[in-house]
Amino acid sequence: MAYVLRFINICKKQRPPTQFLTNEELENSLIVLIKLSQIESFNEYNILLQNKRLPAKNQLLKFNPFLDNNKVMRVGGRLDNSLFSYEKKHPILLQSTHHLTKILFKYMHVKLLHAGPRLLLTSIRETYWAIGGLNLAKRTYRNCHLCCRFKGKVVNPIMGNLPQRRVTASGYPFETVGIDYAGPITSASRQGRGCKLVKVYIIVFVCFATKAMHIELVGDLTSNNFLSALRRFMSRRGKPKHIYSDNGTSFVGASNEIGRFIKNCNNSLPGDLAPEGIDFHFLPPHAPHFGGLWEAGVKSVKFHLKRILGNCNLTYEELNTVLVQIEAVLNSRPLTPLSADPSDLLPLTPGHFLIGRPLTALPTDCYEQHVTGTLSRYQHLEQLRQHFWRRWSKEYISELQLRTKWRSDLNPLQEGVLVILKEDNLPPLKWRLGRVVAVHPGADGVSRVADVRTATGVVRRAFGKICPLPQDDI
CATH class of the missing domain: 1.10.287 (Helix Hairpins)
Structure with a gap:
């Protein structure tokens, strides 16, 4: 706008003072843009321009607006007797829905080093008074791409229906189980001085129908040790029909070794268990909340284990004994709320x-x-x-009827949306940028997994690891 005004002055045979824009030219161009914005936003501008009074029920009466020497509409207010500056006592009146106000808020947001909504609005009100400014400040902050990266807000579809095997009365417990690893934790090689500390791992088996738990202790992350622990489980609890497990690095609290172990076993474990009549199922990658049943079981085991062990290091046999006792405690927890009536039956466990x-x-x-x-x-x-x-x-x-969270599906991901992939081990600015190329609806018609095209290829992620970016600037 400053260059447009300079061109008009040149056409009037007025030579510019310098080759570059001066502060006076920039201020004049801003005044012109503000006047155009007020003319487009407020019908009251023409009324004030004609020196007429506003109607009795006009919404701008509370601001007591007036036109200054430059024909810019300002807030009259009640601060005439204060010692503040003229801009502070009589800020320029703007409408938050106008494009000029939007780009002004966006400019100030970046100038204030990506300030939050409150600080942004406070700084702008030193000179301007935007009607509905708080909502615009929140929207500006929410639609900033850089701020979206640091917030990392993912899409949470409505909580899915329970699987059939969780709500079907089976003939016996552990017919369908979920498996998760926990650890590593340190164990002493022997009692007394000179003992070495070694890493051991915990395998938690959780029954789908009854939430019964079985805990096994293994020495390392090999498929042979896992199959041995599974055989010990089957010898004491019976042979399951279906086994569900997380995929790859989605184990909560697991080290990179566990992630590599499970990733390498994705093909070998189902083949080893097929002759036993067991179906092995893996969840989508990077979707630990899909296995919330056994994730909660691991959390319960860690809850008791941390309080029992403290800072001591037990031997392998002592640690196995403690885990069996924790298993007995968890298998005695009530499945239903307790009743205050003394004549009621004992709670089901x-x-x-x-x-x-x-x-x-x-x-x-x-x-x-x-x-x-x-x-x-x-x-x-x-x-x-x-x-x-x-x-x-x-x-x-x-x-199990109620949904405790994720009760609505307000903003489902669509194809073509620009997203970033949330990575737990990377800072937000290192998260990969991608575009959704396909979504996969479940049995209830709700999509919870999407294929995202990135610079390194197409990857499949659950919505819990996808952060959509704003589609418009404001």
Whole structure:
């Protein structure tokens, strides 16, 4: 605008004082832009220009607006007797929906080193008074690409429905299990002085239906040790039909060694377990919240383990004993809320489902409606076990109905959206930039996984690791 005004002056045979723009020329161009903005934004400008009074119910009456010597509309206010500057006492009136106001807020946001909404609005009000300025300041901060990178706000689709295997009464516990690693933790090679500290790892098995837990201790991250721990689990708990596990580096609290181990076993483990009649399933990469059931189990194990161990280092046998005791405590936790009525039954726990069934037991008839006195000891135990499953379907399943978070799906990702991929081990400015090329809806029609094209190729990520960038500048 300053160059336009200089061109007009040159056409009027007025030579510019210098080759570069002066401060006076820049101020004059800003006044012209402000006047144009006020003419387009306020019908009251023409009323004031004609020296008329505003209508009685006009929204600008509270500002007591007036036109200064440059025909710029300013706030009258009540600060005439103060010692502040003229711009502070009578700021220029602007409308927040006008484009000039938007680019002014964006300019000040960058000038103030990407200040937050409150600081941005406070600084602007030293000279300008934008109607609806707080909302514009928030929107300017929210749509800044650099600020979006540092906030790292990901997309959270509506919480999905529970898998069928979590809400179906199976014949026995651990028919479908989720597995997660925890560690490493240090263990002493022997008691007494001169002992060496070695790394050991914990494998947590969680039953889908009953939340029963089984904990195994392994010495290192090899497929042989994992298969040995799995065989120990099957020998004591029975053979599962389906095993679910995280994929790659998505293990919570795991080291890079665990990530490399699971990544290398993605092809070998399903092949090793296929002859056993077990189906091995991996979750999408970098999506630990997809396995929230066993992630919560690992958190519970760590909760007790930290309080028991403290700073001491136990031997392998002592640590295994502690983990078995933690397993017993976790399998005694109630699955349903406790009742204040003393006549109510004991709360249902995972331990109720871990008794009364041999590992090689065959399917039995239903004894729920039989009289207890007419049953044999074995049939009586089967009746108790079936009673627990009936209580499970009536009491526990109803507690799974509500969505505790992610209750709505307001901003789903669409194809073509510009995004950044959140990486836990990198600073925000190092996160990869990409564009969504495909989304994959689930069984309920809600998309939670997308394919993103980056500079190094197309990768698949869950929405929990995707941060969409603003689509417009303001």
